[in-house]
Amino acid sequence: MFNKIFIEKDIIENQFAKRITDSFKKSTIIEIDNYYDFFGKVKKPYLQKRDNLNLFIANKKGALLKEAPDAYGLSGEPHFYYVHAYNCIYECSYCYLQGYFNSPDLVLFVNHEEILKAIEEEIVKHTKSSDKGIWFHAGEFSDSLALSHITGELPLYFDLFKKHLNAYLELRTKSANIKEIEKIAPSPNIVTSFSLSPDERIKAHDYKTPGLRARLKAIEKLHNLGHPIGIHLDPIIYTTDLEDSYIQLLDQLNEIIPLKDIEYISVGVVRFTKDVYNQVKMNYPESEYFYSELIKGHDGKIKYPRPMRHWILNKVRHLCIERGANADSVYLCMED
Amino acid sequence: MKLLVFAHRGEAQTFLKYLDVKSVKDMNDLYIGDEVSVLLCGEGILQASCKLSFALGKLANRPEVINMGICGALDQDVALNSIHHIRTIYAEDEFKSFSSEQHTKIDLITAKKRALNLDDSKKLSIISQLVDREAWGLAHTCKELGASFKAIKLVSDHITDAEVCKMIKDQSEVFSDMLFEHYQELVTKSEEGEGAEDIEYMEIFSNKDFYLTVSQKRQYKNLIKAIITKEGITEKQIELSEFTSLDKTPKERTKLLLSSLNRRLFPFKTKIQDRLESLTNEMKFNGADFKFDKNFEKVSFNFSAHIDSEKAKDHMSELLKKFSWSDFEKVMKGELDV
Ligand code: SF4
Secondary structure (H helix, E strand, O other), X not given: OOOEEEEEHHHOOOHHHHHHHHHOOOOEEEEEOOHHHOOOOOOOOHHHHXXXXXXXXXXXOOOOEEEOOOOOOOOOOOEEEEOOEEOOOOEEOOOHHHHOOOOOOEEEEOOHHHHHHHHHHHHHHHHHHOXXXXXXXXXXXXXXXXXXXXXXXXXXXXXXXXXXXXXXXXXXXXXOOOHHHHOOOOOOOEEEEEEOOOHHHHHHHEEOOOOHHHHHHHHHHHHHOOOOEEEEEEXXXXXXXXXXXXXXXXXXXXXXXXXXXOOEEEEEEOOEOHHHHXXXXXXXXXXXXXXXXXXXXXXXXXXXXXXXXXXXXXXXXXXXXXXXXXXXXXXXXXXX | OEEEEEOOHHHHHHHHHHOOOEEEOOEEEEEEOOOEEEEEOOOOHHHHHHHHHHHHHHXXXXXXXXXXXXXXXXXXOOOOOOEEEOXXXXXXXXXXXXXXXXXXXXXXXXXXXXXXXXXXXHHHHOOOXXXXXXXXXXXXXXXXXXXXXXXXXXXXXXXXXXXXXXXXXXXXXXXXXXXXXXXXXXXXXXXHHOOOOXXXXXXXXXXXXXXXXXXXXXXXXXXXXXXXXXXXXXXHHOOOHHHHOOOOXXXXXXXXXXXHHHHHXXXXXHHHHHHHHHHHHHHHHOOEEEEEOOOOOOOOEEEEEOOOOHHHHHHHHHHHHHOOHHHHHHHHOOOOOO
């Protein structure tokens, strides 16, 4: 999977780092002082992730938590994300990471104790001043579960959140990799959320990710084990058969988990910043985005025209509610 | 027109012998020919970049620049004497990189100094498998001047602590022969590929049933290209007979054809447009004009009307009163079935 593995000298004995290097015995391992001396220091083309992907194992320096933007999750409660990795083994054509770092190489951070300490401090601070919940999300810069069987940190996160039931943890994924979570007892405040699209859309845009069937199977297993489930119907990419394809998707989902039992369903349409759109153009010049109905909005973002965005979001929301989802558990990712 | 760039005369010797090129009076190391020219750019980023800029200024047309020559391998698995088309070119201590070939997996870094030891080699090998002394400077210059660029490199040695310069010098004729052979193969291949170039989208331009202005031709090309990609069809599969059979002038037919292609490519925008059309139809019929935001982002519009009498003014006021703002808002919120 990885061409070369770079590991910071200080963390060679770190249990998580060891676990990772043990999983890739065939890769060349190179010791370095600081991942930052190499990662992103030269502009490495994004698509080299296909056949020239390196892995950095490092300590996350600087801020360990970041406040999440407003549209992140159900509103009314503070949201934070913690950074456990940079970049992703998957390759979604719309992924904003293609314009984000200067390299597609993967960085896995292993100072989980420090990250957990930062989370706990934030929870304690919040609890003193509010009786509302507080949310933490993994996976802002990577998929939360894709490599979780190798990174092995999830039990620690579960332990912490089980102590603080007013704090919520969201593990967001496009994978079907639930090997680790399956082993851990569920907690009502730890939500595993899956991003779903109709199968054809997954095949066309979520390269290298597990297909719809595998993701649904993973959802079914976790649900049966009692783990809370969230669903992200985001990004929706318009097709003329959009309504039918989402009816089919929601019916399939409803069969394995009643929609009313889902903690939340977020609905969003595909959108790009100008920079990411330019990257997409470079990486996927034949993509359907370039002959679709996307426009450049007044804010410079590339998106569907306003009536179309509203139509898509309301249509899909309506389909969810029609199939039993609680109206207030379906939220729309809207910027206007 | 191609400009072949080599660092040293030794690497270029076979090319200079067999290509029909002549030296230029006021620039040493530039040899110009009708189809192909040759430049010896020397070593080092600065030197290579300066010489190439000057040579490009000398040549009348912007050539395709190809850097050919030898390089070292940082990766022991890369075979000696193998020839590689470079995917991405990096430089030591430089952030920028330049990519040309997408189908190969070999990258190259341009090093700052000539003699590399094992430590240097280790550091550079984190980034690429090959190392040279000029490619990045050449690629950078081409990028700045808008010339296309690629690099083709022959692996002359593996970077070790051993002294290899002399050995390479002795072998330069052999290396040059190998590069020339490779170049000739490329030329033959590209000649075979010529002629199959892109002549699609042109058929309609010579069809007497249609008349397309220059901007309509551009519009048609873009629409057809998009529809072909979207629907996976060819231009021939786009039915023109429903337009040719119409009792219209070629200009009118063209307008109808373009509008139909637009509707086909943008069905949703067409739906919005139609809905707005039906909200404003009557007023338009009576001389009013509505301008909506072309991307349907703004919930507003410009309205103008031609009024030439008290009666016309009253009539238009009546119509405007009847216009439902809430229906317009509903359309802008995606309620298209109102
Ligand atoms: S799974 Fe998420 S992070 Fe990974 S490539 Fe897809 S969109 Fe990007």
